[in-house]
Each structure stands twice: as structure tokens, then as C-alpha cells.
Amino acid sequence: MRPFFSILFSGLLLGSLAGENARAENKPQATPDxxxxxxxxxxxxxxxxxxxxxxxxxxxxxxxxxxxxxxxxxxxxxxxxxxxxxxxxxxxxxxxxxxxxxxxxxxxxxxxxxxxxxxxxxxx
Ligand code: HEC
Known part of the structure; x- marks a missing residue:
């Protein structure tokens, strides 16, 4: 892979991991019954x-x-x-x-x- 693409790719990967973490911290959302x-x-x-x-x-x-x-x-x-x-x-x-x-x-x-x-x- 050319350097430009590998940097872009790792940026996307990190971004999606950060998104996962944010979601994990916010749950559980609804009040359990x-x-x-x-x-x-x-x-x-x-x-x-x-x-x-x-x-x-x-x-x-x-x-x-x-x-x-x-x-x-x-x-x-x-x-x-x-x-x-x-x-x-x-x-x-x-x-x-x-x-x-x-x-x-x-x-x-x-x-x-x-x-x-x-x-x-x-x-x-
Ligand atoms: C295999 C049987 C068994 C299972 C399964 C079990 N317990 Fe117990 N539990 C006991 C026994 C025996 C005692 C009394 C222990 C003692 O007095 O030292 C106890 C005591 C307790 C107490 C304290 C009661 C008191 O006022 O002293 C609580 C709270 C409790 N259990 C919660 C749970 C929860 C929550 C679960 C499920 C995740 C669970 N137990 C599963 C056998 C069990």
C-alpha cells in the first residue's frame, strides 16, 4: 500500500474504534424493568x-x-x-x-x- 493510503486507512480505523468506545460508555440507556x-x-x-x-x-x-x-x-x-x-x-x-x-x-x-x-x- 502506498503511504498516503495506509495513513488514510489507519485514520479511518482509529476513528471507528473511538466511535465504538463512545457508544460503549453511553449504554445502558433505558431504565431497566x-x-x-x-x-x-x-x-x-x-x-x-x-x-x-x-x-x-x-x-x-x-x-x-x-x-x-x-x-x-x-x-x-x-x-x-x-x-x-x-x-x-x-x-x-x-x-x-x-x-x-x-x-x-x-x-x-x-x-x-x-x-x-x-x-x-x-x-x-
Ligand atoms: C447454589 C445456591 C445459590 C445460588 C445459585 C445463589 N445463592 Fe445467594 N445465597 C446462597 C446461600 C447458601 C446464602 C447464605 C450465605 C450465608 O449466609 O453465608 C446466600 C445468600 C445471599 C445473599 C445474602 C442474604 C442475606 O440477607 O444474608 C444475597 C444478597 C444473595 N445470596 C444473592 C444472590 C444472587 C444475586 C444470586 C444470583 C446471581 C445468588 N445469590 C445465587 C446460595 C445461593
Whole structure:
């Protein structure tokens, strides 16, 4: 390739990479919905131990009300504050689901969960 074209080409490539980054930083955009965006993740990865059959740590994850009530340690989520939510903390430090059990929460799912809690109105 002649130098002019290779410079032009790498410029285009860098430009498109920068565009990708800008898009990645802006998502997720919409406010996640418990039934539609959150519950399916919990059903797949948490509810077999925190639902109808078992309620480990006395935590039921099937409804928002039950999550707000929480388990033996207290509320699993703190509306408006993902950082102070036990549920996020335990996923972040890979305590939940318990080690070696899986299936694990992906980083995209964790972002959705954080966003869901951060955009939740704090009624306390
Ligand atoms: C294989 C079973 C299992 C799975 C799957 C599981 N957990 Fe747990 N979870 C437990 C057990 C057991 C405890 C109690 C641990 C303890 O008291 O040390 C617990 C405790 C918790 C607690 C603390 C409850 C309290 O008040 O003390 C939270 C929050 C939690 N789990 C969230 C989750 C989330 C979120 C997922 C899905 C990503 C998940 N768990 C998946 C077994 C499980």
C-alpha cells in the first residue's frame, strides 16, 4: 500500500474504534424493568437457591418487595444506590452465585443490575 493510503486507512480505523468506545460508555440507556430485564437473570442464576424451593440466607428473589425486605443480613437492595446494595456487593466480589456453582453473572448483566438499582426511586 502506498503511504498516503495506509495513513488514510489507519485514520479511518482509529476513528471507528473511538466511535465504538463512545457508544460503549453511553449504554445502558433505558431504565431497566424488573419483570423484563432483571427477573429473567435472577431466574436463570439465583432463584433456584432464592425462590420457592429454597430460600438460602432467608432471601426470596422473586419479587421486588421480597428483595427490599431482604434476608438474614437485611435488605438485598438499596434503591438509588447500587454501591450500598448487598446484592451488588456479593455479585461484585464473586460471592454470589457461590463459588464454582454458576452460571455466573456477566459484566453486561451486572451493569444492567447496577443501573436498575441506581435509577430506582428511593422512597425511604
Ligand atoms: C447454589 C445456591 C445459590 C445460588 C445459585 C445463589 N445463592 Fe445467594 N445465597 C446462597 C446461600 C447458601 C446464602 C447464605 C450465605 C450465608 O449466609 O453465608 C446466600 C445468600 C445471599 C445473599 C445474602 C442474604 C442475606 O440477607 O444474608 C444475597 C444478597 C444473595 N445470596 C444473592 C444472590 C444472587 C444475586 C444470586 C444470583 C446471581 C445468588 N445469590 C445465587 C446460595 C445461593
Amino acid at each position: 424488573f419483570q423484563k430485564d432483571v427477573l429473567p437473570v435472577f431466574e436463570e442464576k439465583c432463584i433456584r437457591c432464592h425462590g420457592a424451593k429454597r430460600r438460602d440466607g432467608k432471601l426470596d428473589m422473586r419479587t421486588l418487595a421480597a428483595l427490599l425486605e431482604g434476608g438474614v443480613t437485611g435488605p438485598a437492595i438499596k434503591p438509588g444506590n447500587a454501591k450500598k446494595s448487598l446484592l451488588i456487593e456479593l455479585i461484585h466480589y464473586k460471592e454470589m452465585p457461590p463459588k464454582k456453582k454458576g452460571p455466573f453473572i456477566t459484566s453486561t448483566e451486572l451493569e444492567i443490575l447496577r443501573h436498575w438499582i441506581n435509577t430506582m426511586p428511593d422512597k425511604s
